[in-house]
Amino acid sequence: MRSSDLLDLIVIGAGASGLFLSLLAARRGLSVTVLEHGPATGRKLRASGGGRCNLTNLAAGPEDYFSDNPHFCRSALARFTPAEALAAFAEFGLAFEEKAPGQMFCVQGARRLAEALEAACREAGARIVLNCPVRAVTGPAPFRVETGTGIFEAPRLAVACGGPSWPNLGASDLAFRLARQFGLDVVEPRPALVPLVLSGGQARLCRDLAGLSLADARVSCGGRSFLGGLLFTHRGLSGPAVLEASCLWRPGLEVAVDFLPGRDLEDLLRQGRGEFRGLTKTFLRRLLPDRLVAALAPPGAAERPLAQLSNAELAETARAFQNFTATPSDTEGLAKAEVTAGGVDTRDISSKTMECRKIPGLFFLGEALDVTGRLGGFNLQWAWSSAAAAAASL
Ligand SMILES: Cc1cc2nc3c(=O)[nH]c(=O)nc-3n(C[C@H](O)[C@H](O)[C@H](O)COP(=O)(O)OP(=O)(O)OC[C@H]3O[C@@H](n4cnc5c(N)ncnc54)[C@H](O)[C@@H]3O)c2cc1C
Incomplete structure (x- = not known):
């Protein structure tokens, strides 16, 4: 024709x-x-x-x-x-x-x-x-x-x-x-606009936390930060903030996550040290999901009364939740990329x-x-x- x-x-x-x-x-x-x-x-x-x-x-x-x-x-x-x-x-x-x-x-x-x-x-x-x-x-x-x-x-x-x-x-x-x-x-x-895949110990962490979602996280990659939901998957990280960060991700680049955006956890812990009588993990659970606290809080600090933590331990605990870093091994690929x-x-x-x-x-x-x-x-x-x-x- x-x-x-x-x-x-x-x-x-x-x-x-x-x-x-x-x-x-x-x-x-x-x-x-x-x-x-x-x-x-x-x-x-x-x-x-x-x-x-x-x-x-x-x-x-x-x-x-x-x-x-x-x-x-x-x-x-x-x-x-x-x-x-x-x-x-x-x-x-x-x-x-x-x-x-x-x-x-x-x-x-x-x-x-x-x-x-x-x-x-x-x-x-x-x-x-x-x-x-x-x-x-x-x-x-x-x-x-x-x-x-x-x-x-x-x-x-x-x-x-x-x-x-x-x-x-x-x-x-x-x-x-x-x-x-x-x-x-x-x-x-x-x-792009695609979930990220983690490997090794961080992949195991994601598997343990699979299904856990946070309404607000700040995900940074390639010099930019994105605020929005985050989801742990069986293979890594997803959710709107991660999908946006994936647009800038390249092999070898690190992704940093702040699970408590807009708050200063070290400061909150320092205030808590003066007033709060329970364990550090109990204090953290008031701010963050239980499963995330169990997975990320430094064990030495989590199981002790908050009042006993040193300044260095407060800083280390805050970093675990506000500067969680990972170097993805891959993305979920074109099959699952929105663009x-x-x-x-x-x-x-x-x-x-x-x-x-x-x-x-x-x-x-x-x-x-x-x-x-x-x-x-x-x-x-x-x-x-x-x-x-x-x-x-x-
Ligand atoms: C699941 C999903 C959900 C999305 N949701 C949103 C959303 O809510 N909001 C948003 O802004 N964006 C969304 N996007 C992205 C958005 O759909 C695309 O960016 C947009 O459709 C791109 O428009 P386009 O015209 O360039 O291409 P497309 O809309 O993809 O159109 C391309 C067309 O070309 C045809 N085609 C391909 N190859 C050939 C060929 N060889 N010969 C002839 N025809 C061909 C395809 O069949 C298709 O009909 C989503 C994407 C996906 C995959």
């Missing part, structure tokens, strides 16, 4: 950014075809936010993104803001709620949001071709895309097929292969239009680019903002 010769734009990937670009482009009167290798559109979108879709974050700004080129995302985020994203989805009759500060979820759920976006694309005239594996792409313009269901040609090609994380929802590394084919650099792709960090090097891409500087008509969007958001709606906001930037230039 040979597709229409009159296409204005081919989009590879019917996920968040690909559908949003197709909608905006089709509404501008462009003839758009979206090629999706999976059996359905927006599979990550449907699974997002645990089925509730955290579609944006009201506070989204460049500092919420990790990239080798940290200023790249600034222009697109400023030109298509979280408020604009909410307004665009409200048009489909969807409502939103703020479940945590700034984090906006879809009241009707992720599936309904994805269905509404797909329906709007079709209504605007975009053609979506499912079960359409891309076999080869040639260019520069006109771009020619050979697929399992036909050949498509257009003067513009948007690569919106995301990163390879969470492959059971259809993810692939096609975007990176295409980037390299067209001579672009790819910043080393790696799992892929790294990706198409943005130095070759216009920050205003997402178009490749060296190859006019070739665009990269969303997670395929070396722009990775924190947890909390930032990655989908990047998908919408990068798509809107490309659409505005068409």
Whole structure:
């Protein structure tokens, strides 16, 4: 089969950014075809936010993104803001709620949001071709895309097929292969927003504490700290603060955890030494979960009356809970990573239009680019903002 010769734009990937670009482009009167290798559109979108879709974050700004080129995302985020994203989805009759500060979820759920976006694309005239594996792409313009269901040609090609994380929802590394084919650099792709794996004695500690969660911990890695929940797993550490720290983790780097953020445990112990008559572990249990106290408190101090501890023992006890350090041996890998960090090097891409500087008509969007958001709606906001930037230039 040979597709229409009159296409204005081919989009590879019917996920968040690909559908949003197709909608905006089709509404501008462009003839758009979206090629999706999976059996359905927006599979990550449907699974997002645990089925509730955290579609944006009201506070989204460049500092919420990790990239080798940290200023790249600034222009697109400023030109298509979280408020604009909410307004665009409200048009489909969807409502939103703020479940945590700034984090906006879809009241009707992720599936309904994805269905509404797909329906709007079709209504605007975009053609979506499912079960359409891309076999080869040639260019520069006109771009020619050979697929399992036909050949498509257009003067513009948007690569919106995301990163390879969470492959059971259809993810692939096609975007990176295409980037390299067209001579672009790819910043080393790696799992991010992913649990960390510990080894040796610390792995045993995690196994013993598996299932224990703390509502607030501060996790530091690579010069930044993240505040949020922490969960011990059978293999290591997870929970929102750890997932965010994983975006900066590289093999060999240490992670430090403060299990009592915002308090000075050494100071509290010193005050307690003057007033409290019981054992140190009993005092600690007033501040921290019993299981954590049993696992981390220095045994010499824990089993003695707090009143008997020396200044050095107070400091050592405080350090055990406020500067717990570990050097993860690995992450849980792409299979369990909510996003892929790294990706198409943005130095070759216009920050205003997402178009490749060296190859006019070739665009990269969303997670395929070396722009990775924190947890909390930032990655989908990047998908919408990068798509809107490309659409505005068409
Ligand atoms: C379980 C889970 C939950 C998440 N929850 C949230 C959340 O609540 N909030 C948030 O901000 N972010 C969330 N994310 C991240 C967010 O979903 C992604 O960052 C975002 O979807 C990226 O958009 P994209 O358009 O770049 O790629 P995607 O949405 O991944 O779309 C890529 C599309 O391209 C298709 N494709 C891939 N390879 C090919 C190929 N070779 N040929 C043709 N088509 C191809 C895929 O099937 C897919 O449809 C979550 C991710 C996961 C995995």
